[in-house]
Amino acid sequence: MTDAALPRATAGEPPSLYRAVPAVLALAKLVLALATVAPLLFMLSVTFKNQNEIFTMNLIPEKPTLDNLTYVFTQVNFLRYLWNTFFVAATVTIVALFFHSMAGYALARLRFPGRDAIFLAMFSTFLVSLPVIIVPLFILVKALGLLNSYAGLIIPSIFNAFGIFLLRQFYLNVPREIEEAAVIDGAGYWRIYWSIILPLSRPMLAALAILFFLANWNAFLWPLTITSDENLRVVQVAVASFQGQYTASWNYIMAASTVVALPTVIVFIIFQRQIMESIKTSGLK
Amino acid sequence: MSEAMSRPSSTPAARKAAGFRFSARHREWIAGYLFVAPDAIGLFVFAGLPMLLALGLGFFTLDGFGGFQFSGLANYRRMFVDPLFLQSLKVTLAYVLMLVPSLYVVGLALALMVQKGSVLNAVIRSMFFLPQMVSLVVVALVWQVLLVDKIGLVPKMTGFLGLGGLSWLGDPDLALVSVVVVSVWFLMGFYMLIFLGGLQDIPREYYEAARMDGAGYFAQLRHITLPLLRPTSFFVLLVSTVAAVAGGQAFDLIYVMTKGGPANSTSLAIYYIYQQAFQYNEYGYAAAMASFLVLLLMAMTLLLFVLTRGGRFNYD
Numbered sequence: 038m039t040d041a042a043l044p045r046a047t048a049g050e051p052p053s054l055y056r057a058v059p060a061v062l063a064l065a066k067l068v069l070a071l072a073t074v075a076p077l078l079f080m081l082s083v084t085f086k087n088q089n090e091i092f093t094m095n096l097i098p099e100k101p102t103l104d105n106l107t108y109v110f111t112q113v114n115f116l117r118y119l120w121n122t123f124f125v126a127a128t129v130t131i132v133a134l135f136f137h138s139m140a141g142y143a144l145a146r147l148r149f150p151g152r153d154a155i156f157l158a159m160f161s162t163f164l165v166s167l168p169v170i171i172v173p174l175f176i177l178v179k180a181l182g183l184l185n186s187y188a189g190l191i192i193p194s195i196f197n198a199f200g201i202f203l204l205r206q207f208y209l210n211v212p213r214e215i216e217e218a219a220v221i222d223g224a225g226y227w228r229i230y231w232s233i234i235l236p237l238s239r240p241m242l243a244a245l246a247i248l249f250f251l252a253n254w255n256a257f258l259w260p261l262t263i264t265s266d267e268n269l270r271v272v273q274v275a276v277a278s279f280q281g282q283y284t285a286s287w288n289y290i291m292a293a294s295t296v297v298a299l300p301t302v303i304v305f306i307i308f309q310r311q312i313m314e315s316i317k318t319s320g321l322k
Numbered sequence: 323m324s325e326a327m328s329r330p331s332s333t334p335a336a337r338k339a340a341g342f343r344f345s346a347r348h349r350e351w352i353a354g355y356l357f358v359a360p361d362a363i364g365l366f367v368f369a370g371l372p373m374l375l376a377l378g379l380g381f382f383t384l385d386g387f388g389g390f391q392f393s394g395l396a397n398y399r400r401m402f403v404d405p406l407f408l409q410s411l412k413v414t415l416a417y418v419l420m421l422v423p424s425l426y427v428v429g430l431a432l433a434l435m436v437q438k439g440s441v442l443n444a445v446i447r448s449m450f451f452l453p454q455m456v457s458l459v460v461v462a463l464v465w466q467v468l469l470v471d472k473i474g475l476v477p478k479m480t481g482f483l484g485l486g487g488l489s490w491l492g493d494p495d496l497a498l499v500s501v502v503v504v505s506v507w508f509l510m511g512f513y514m515l516i517f518l519g520g521l522q523d524i525p526r527e528y529y530e531a532a533r534m535d536g537a538g539y540f541a542q543l544r545h546i547t548l549p550l551l552r553p554t555s556f557f558v559l560l561v562s563t564v565a566a567v568a569g570g571q572a573f574d575l576i577y578v579m580t581k582g583g584p585a586n587s588t589s590l591a592i593y594y595i596y597q598q599a600f601q602y603n604e605y606g607y608a609a610a611m612a613s614f615l616v617l618l619l620m621a622m623t624l625l626l627f628v629l630t631r632g633g634r635f636n637y638d
Contacts, residue, residue: 172612226357230357
C-alpha cells in the first residue's frame with residue numbers, strides 16, 4: 038500500500054515499463070474475475086434464449102424470449118415452491134437466532150455448574166455433518182411423525198453449533214458495565230437479555246440472519262430426504278427434478294436455475310460487505 | 323418467563339422481593355439452564371442422538387417398514403468385502419487428494435491477489451466469492467450444460483487446444499477431475515476470505531523490515547507470509563478435508579451432476595451410503611458405513627493434530 042506513496046523507481050529501470058506492471062496485473066485479475074462469474078452469466082443468458090440458440094457463444098440472445106420463464110411459472114407450481122422455501126428458510130432463521138442468542142448469552146455471561154461441559158458438548162456437534170447422520174436422523178424424524186411436514190423441514194435445521202459459537206464469542210466481548218447498570222436497577226435476566234443484550238447484538242444477528250437464510254434457501258439434501266409431497270417441495274429439489282424430466286431442455290432448466298439463484302445473488306449484492314466480513318472473521322478467532 | 327429469570331440480582335431489594343426460596347446464586351443457575359435448554363435439547367436430539375444412533379444402527383438389519391433385527395457385526399464385515407464401498411473409499415481419497423491442495427493454493431493465491439484495499443480489489447473479491455452464493459444444485463446444472471460433449475462451451479473453447487474431443491463428464495478417467503474443478507470454482511471464494519482474515523493479522527512492520535533488508539516479493543512470501551499463516555493454513559486444511567469427505571456440498575454436486583457415474587468413478591462414500599439407505603433401504607448397512615467414515619475422519623483429525631503438535635505453531 039505504501040508503494041504508491043513512495044515511488045521506488047530510482048534504480049534506473051525504464052519507468053514506463055515499471056509503471057505498466059500494475060496495470061497488467063490489474064487486467065489479469067479482472068480477466069480471472071470475469072472468468073469466475075462467466076458460468077453464471079451464461080446461465081442468465083440461456084434463460085432468455087430459444088432452444089436452438091443454447092450452445093451458441095454469444096452472451097446476448099439474438100432473439101430474446103421470455104418463453105422459458107413463462108414455462109417455469111405456468112407448467113409447474115414454481116410459485117408454491119418459492120413460497121415453501123422462503124417460509125422454511127425464514128422460520129429457521131428467526132427461531133435459530135432467538136435460541137442461539139439465548140444460549141450464547143447464558144454461555145458467555147451466566148455462571149452455572151456444567152456450563153463449560155455443555156458448551157464443549159454443543160461445540161463438538163460441529164464435526165457432525167448431515168450426510169453422516171442422515172440415516173439415523175431420518176429414522177428419528179420419521180418416528181416423531183414429522184415425515185412430509187413443514188415441521189420436519191424446519192425443526193432439525195434450526196440447531197447448529199456455529200451460530201451459538203459466534204454469538205457466545207460476541208457476548209464475551211460486550212463490556213460487563215452495561216449489564217451491571219441494569220442489575221442495579223433490579224432487572225431480571227430475561228429483561229437484561231431482551232432489552233439490553235438483544236439490541237446490542239443487532240449487527241451480529243443481522244450478519245448471521247443473512248448467512249442462515251442463504252444456507253437454508255440453498256439446502257438440498259435434507260428437503261430431498263424428508264419430503265416427497267409435492268405441496269412441500271422446495272425450489273432446490275424442484276430444480277434438480279427438472280433435470281430428470283426435461284433432459285435436453287436446458288433452456289427451461291437454466292430459467293428455473295436463474296429464478297432460484299437470483300434472490301441469493303441479490304441478497305449478496307446488497308449485503309456483500311457484511312457477508313464477506315462475517316465469514317472472514319469466523320475463520321479462527 | 324419464569325420466576326427465577328425475573329429476579330436475578332444480588333441487591334437487597336431484589337433479594338427481598340424474590341422471597342427466600344432461591345439464593346441469587348441459584349437463581350443465576352436456573353436462569354442459565356433455562357436459557358441454554360432450547361438449543362441444548364435440540365442439538366442433542368437432532369445431532370448428538372443421531373450420531374450415537376449411527377454407531378448402534380450398524381449392528382442391526384433394518385427394513386424400510388420399521389422392522390429391525392440384531393445382526394451383530396454382519397454389516398461391518400460386509401463393507402470390507404463390498405467392492406463398490408471399497409471403490410467409493412478410493413474415489414473419496416482421490417477427491418480429497420486433488421481438492422484439498424488445489425483449494426489451498428487457489429484460495430491463498432486469490433487472497434494475495436486482492437489483499438490490498440482498493441475499489442478494484444473489492445469488486446474482484448466479490449466476483450471471486452459470488453459462486454458461493456448459488457446453490458450446488460444450480461452450480462451442478464450450469465456446469466452440466468457448459469460441459470455437454472462437443473457442443474458445450476467448455477469443449478468448444480478447449481477445442482482450440484485440441485482438447486475438444488474430451489468427454490468431461492462421460493469419461494471415467496476425467497469425471498472426477500471435472501467434479502474437482504467445479505468444487506474449486508465454487509469453494510475458492512470462501513477460502514480466499516479465510517486467508518484474507520489470516521493475512522490481516524500479520525503485522526505490517528514485518529514486511530517493512532524485510533523490505534529494508536532488501537527482501538523481494540517471493541522472499542517475503544516464503545519467510546514472513548507462509549510461516550505466519552500457519553494457524554490459518556491448519557484451519558483451511560482441516561475444514562476442507564472434513565468437508566470433502568463428509569460435507570453436504572460434495573453430496574449435492576455428485577447427486578445432481580454425475581449420480582456417481584460414469585462407472586462409479588465419482589461415487590463418493592457419502593453418495594454410496596445415501597444410495598444404499600434411500601434407494602435400497604439398507605439402513606443398517608448404510609449406518610455401519612457412515613460410522614466407519616466418521617472413525618476415519620476422527621483418526622485423520624487426530625493425525626493432523628499430532629503432526630502439527632496439537633494445532634500449535636511456533637513462529638520461528
